[in-house]
Amino acid sequence: MQRTRAEGPEYFHKVVDCQWACPAHTPVPEYIRLIAEGRYTDAYMINWKSNVFPGILGRTCDRPCEPACRRGRVEEEPVAICRLKRVAADNKGAVAELLPSPVEQKNGKRVALVGAGPASLTVARDLAPLGYELVCYDQEAKSGGMIRSQIPRFRLPEEVIDEEVGYVAQLGVELRLGQRIDSLKALLEEGYDAVFVGAGAPRGRDLDVPGRQEAAANIHIGIDWLASVSFGHIESIGRRVIVLGGGNTAMDCCRTARRLGGEDVKVIVRSGFEEMKASPWEKEDAMHEGIPILNYLVPKAFTHEGGKLTGMWFEKVVAEYDEKGRRRLVPSGEPDQHFECDEVLIAVGQENAYPWIERDIGVEFDEWGMPKVDSVTFQSTHPKVFFGGDAAFGPKNIIWAVAHGHEAAISIDAHCRGERVSDRPPPKASLISQKMGIHEWSYDNAVSNDRRYRVPLRAPEVALKDVRVEVELGFDRELGLKEAQRCLNCDVQTVFADDLCIECDACADICPTDCITFTTEEPEPDLRGKLKAPALNLEQDLLVSGPLGTGRVMVKDEDVCLHCGLCAERCPTSAWDMQKFMIETAQAGAACR
């Protein structure tokens, strides 16, 4: 196996699992360290620069970082990264001075943003400081998109939305709210230099089984119903509620129903419990509120009496797998089951809908009715039209919308400046030694043995009474500090200098997780098997040195390295050093001008 090329930004970025997994590549360990130091404002600003909505995401993010967290591979659970983000947001000081100021001198380019959700707002945040004139349209009376309409208030208070959406708006974005775009052609004809479509996936899928029309008054589409609750149009629901579907929207629906008077609320899904799309913690939260989740039940019909819903029939199925491992749901043969209810919420998926985009203006669509969008530049087949968020590739979540927004902003900026959108600006990366002196490191390298802390919750008798009372209390500073110390500082890298090593074995002996081996060089698959602890996680790279004095090589498996720095601490020649790797993905305007 060749000597590892650790010089570019790529190799060490991958070692920071959380940051690598985050679509926006937020520097997670850096802000967690700042939280531990009590520098909440600084921690917030690092987040704000990277993901625009720290307070919102600290409550609602789908947290792809947490399943990736190295801590989850060396003990039971990952660091509570998402809720630590909220600690930064809750405890920050004044940030107004730290935000960019509105630009007086505009650059003469006009960009229209369709939809005022996270993707459009990210584009606006990135482009406004560069002098763009931005006009943002949304059919709702308030901005925020799905953040405001679909996420229930008991998970995300209105003032948090107002605050963070406000930070973007104050940069000089013209919000045209309550104004629905019905024709992209007409919009383009208004002479915009570029149009960004961040209109989400606004159509909830329906369920066409017998009785749907007759009992329509008591059957609601999940996301529409959630929006009506959010905007105060709906304030109650029947006593017995069935929620159909196994995604996060279904979880929001059932928990909301519980707070609007639903006493007997249950979730019923077609698939098995394990395969449900909802995040494990969202399922846990629902069950914690006394909501059972029944699985392997396929809806067959609504029952009704005199135009009023009385219940639903379900067919019991079992999962069968063919030789290719594909799952099929086949009838179990058990008798169909009937569940009585007063109302049904359908949360079986969301779809994109583009009736307002004319098919003859140059924006091409694929066979599934989705626009053809470049996955790097987010440009459509019309050079002036860009897509992002759920509008680009179907329903995902806020953090993906933000990541799309950043990339689209780079493209729009390049397009408006007459440059090629395919030329992507490189990230800013640095690698700096953390050695302060003998046995002194600039980071707290002692590894905490604590298990993951639970976020304190409001008592159910209070939380379930009011849909606007936030159920999670968040970590206080003390808990936040303890949880922050569980972070392994994976961005402080073990950097190896071949020419300094004397092969004394000190690092291999001290390493608590047996990551380091000195051995003869072999092709990678053989090498992985013969290490002190076999490197079986193929997702994780090996750091391999060049030939050392004895002809052997040093091999370090990155998989379960605790970044404790003991290898560097016990190295007599400083062949090992702990160096902080920082990477900031490029945002619009990053390149030299």
Place this chain on the structure above:
Amino acid sequence: MTYILKPQLHHPKLPTNSLGYTRRDYEGSVSTLCAGCGHDSISAAIIQAVYELEILPHRIAKLSGIGCSSKTPDYFLGASHGFNTVHGRMPSVLTGANLANRELIYLGVSGDGDSASIGFGQFAHAIRRGVNMTYIVENNGVYGLTKGQFSATSDKGSKSKRGVVNHDSAIDLVSIALQLGATFVARSFSGDKAQLVPLIKAALSHKGAAFIDTISPCVQFNNHAGSTKSYDFVREHNEAVNRLDVIVGREAIDVDYAPGETIEVAQHDASILRLHKLADSYDPTDRVGAIAYLQSAQARGEIVTGLLYVDPEAEDLHDGLGTVETPLNALSDSELVPGVEALARINAVLR
């Protein structure tokens, strides 16, 4: 010195031995020796050997004297018995402990100062008597704790870190041990665990006085050009006479050597020492031949390592003295104080 604690977290797939212990369970506290010290590698080798031999930690007694090497028992086998003696007096204390309780496994750890200078006589007599023990000298050829003077094992003509040439002859502990009748004699190098771990395992399972001289570079004071105990010098001049595999119990034997090059030696405790010959003429059961081989290699400037001599039929001090099998602390009053009649019988024999 390292201030941070070694994290408790370990590799999620860290294996356990048949006792249910991981290798990490045999560790001690974090070393306070200089970074890169060869002694730390020897500690790691001891941990590995005891883990592989699947010995219950409380069955081992580790004893040492004074010096860098004698500090190391704190850094391995944290759950075993320990005794840190006066300078150079480890062999006597170990002999006494062994006489009192022969059921423990005795591991003596010493250095070149502790064994070749202040405790030279102690070393000689414990070996001579055939005390059942493993005696490891962590030999760096320098007084590290007092900042770099030559020790009794520094080679004549070698240079100190300050450039001073040593004019005294060196004591070769391996040759001495062979002459004194040690029944297991080996030399190894802290930088070669593949060799060292099986030697420690074999020594621990040997009945009789087992001696291992382990060259262990002092990174701080004896790892420069002109030193004969530096990492570079030892690697360049290391002449291993054999490679050892220790086969305990009914483990599958899967070592694949060409026939005729391998000999097997069965020890008292049924462990088998499988020796793969590297030097054609070398016979590790020939004490006289071993001494001659060592002398000639030394004249050539080579450092001979490996299992140099083993007597699988060895007897120990208890066999010679005919002592009681039961540890003294487990004998009852009636056995310890047999009464007036028994005394009279003994006295009659002596008249």
